Amino acid sequence: MNKIIIPCVLLSGLCYGQQETSDSIKSANIDQVEIIGTKSVITDKSESVGRIPLKNLENSQVYTGITSRLITQQKIYNLDDVVRNAPGISKGAEGWAGNVIYGGTEYTSRGFQTQIKALNGLANNIAVVGDIQNVSKIEVIKGPSATLFGSIITSYGGLINRVTKMPYEQQSLSVDMSAGGFNFGRVGVDLNLPVNKEKTLLSRTNIAYNNQGTFTDNGGYTQNIFVAPSFSYQLNDRIKIDLNTEFNAQKVSGMGSNVMFTLTPAVLKQYVAALLAGNGVPASYISSVTSKMPSTIQEGFGTNSVSDFNLDRKMSYYDKNLVSRSTTLNLNGNVEYKISDRWKSLTLYKIHAGQR
Incomplete structure (x- = not known):
């Protein structure tokens, strides 16, 4: 039996790949074609979008789920670059460098403005970290969603939901290091560790340090440290408790926002x-x-x-001695109670704060 194995990458349910065949193997005498695809970089189901676990084809809401697998492949380190992978949405007004406060960067979706104001399906309109170290996926939801998410964080254009990484039972360690021009350097660590032998208490810690310079002449820079520990405790067969925390500290020197000439x-x-x-x-x-x-x-x-x-594009109008510091804290906890094999109750609690 003649068999061809075609490797491919799954994207939006389609398989993209190619396989060269010799002259001895033609379509007329192939008995079997086996397609081996890697895991999709776009999610095919979500519990947050429709508040129940639905697959894409079962959900009438239009959304795009961008997984951490695609984020890793593209070497993306901030939320702005992640959202670019979603069709039908474009970036508008800038947010502060490295951090998104009070929703921060604005996006245009279906002609309306929206922001990153949802965390694990909950309203989070005060302090949202711009780093992607602990991001499991980004869900860009199109259209009005106030009935499911509330009018505070959504608009007629939709909303953007950030889903964080959760602990799992296997022990693992991942380290990522990058360097580039203008004194860019970044180190990211992802450590997953079961706490007890029964593996009922799990922990996962994500840490990232980022330093970025500027092309301007003032020697400005952005330094950011991000720590995100998370825990999961299986109390019994029915009750599970999850706790996610995020702490972000940032220092910005001589990196002011864009100068806009509006007084025509x-x-x-x-x-x-x-x-x-x-x-x-x-x-x-x-x-x-x-x-x-x-x-x-x-x-x-x-x-x-x-x-x-005759303006010099490499000359900065901000002095590097103008330093701003900001800290943000997010604390999210949820208790999941399994009522039956088909029903479960989920109680969520959140605390978020920011200081600049």
């Missing part, structure tokens, strides 16, 4: 007119003043091109 001549003209009118200035005088003001950038500066201003 037209905006200034409207502002001056409203200011004068609010102080009781006659309309005729206001019209006389505003008529002498430029209405376009061309009229005000004599050019429409930024390159004509």
Whole structure:
């Protein structure tokens, strides 16, 4: 019997791969074709999206689940780059470097803005860590989901749910190290360790240290340390207790946010007119003043091109002595009670805080 084994990678339910065959083996005399695929990098089911364990085809909600397997393959270290793998969503306003506070970076999904404000299916709109060291998968959920997640963390465009890694029974250790330009360096550690011999108490600790410089001339940098221990305790055959914690400390020097020029001549003209009118200035005088003001950038500066201003793109307008520090803490616990083989009760509790 002639048999061909085709290795492939599973992506969105499809198998992508190729196999060269010799002239002696043709499609006419092949008795069996065996396709061996690696595990999919896109999740095919979720308990958080529909609040019940449904497969993609069983769930009417449109979503994309990006697993840690794809994150590892692409060498991604922040949430912004992870979300880029989801179709139909684009990045909008920037968040703070290395950390996402109060939802942070904004994304546009189906024409509406949304943010990363869900953690393991719960609202987490105060402090969300931007590091992916303890991320198991990212679920980008399209469309309105307020009935399942609440209106605080979702919009008409949907929401983004961050699912963290959980302990398991095998002992394992994973270390990841990366280095790059502008003094970039990162070390990540993932340690899973059963605590007792019965393996009813499990622990998993994720630690990451990240240092990133800048291309500008001020010597700015971002330093970030992230520690995320998690525990799982099987109290008996029916009750299981999980505890997830995240602590993130960040130091940023000379890495300010983007400078945006929003005070255009037209905006200034409207502002001056409203200011004068609010102080009781006659309309005729206001019209006389505003008529002498430029209405376009061309009229005000004599050019429409930024390159004509001769700005040095490698010069920073922030001094490296301007240092900001922030710390965030997330604590999530849940108790799972197995009612029967088909039903279970889940009670969740969370504490999150941030300081800047």
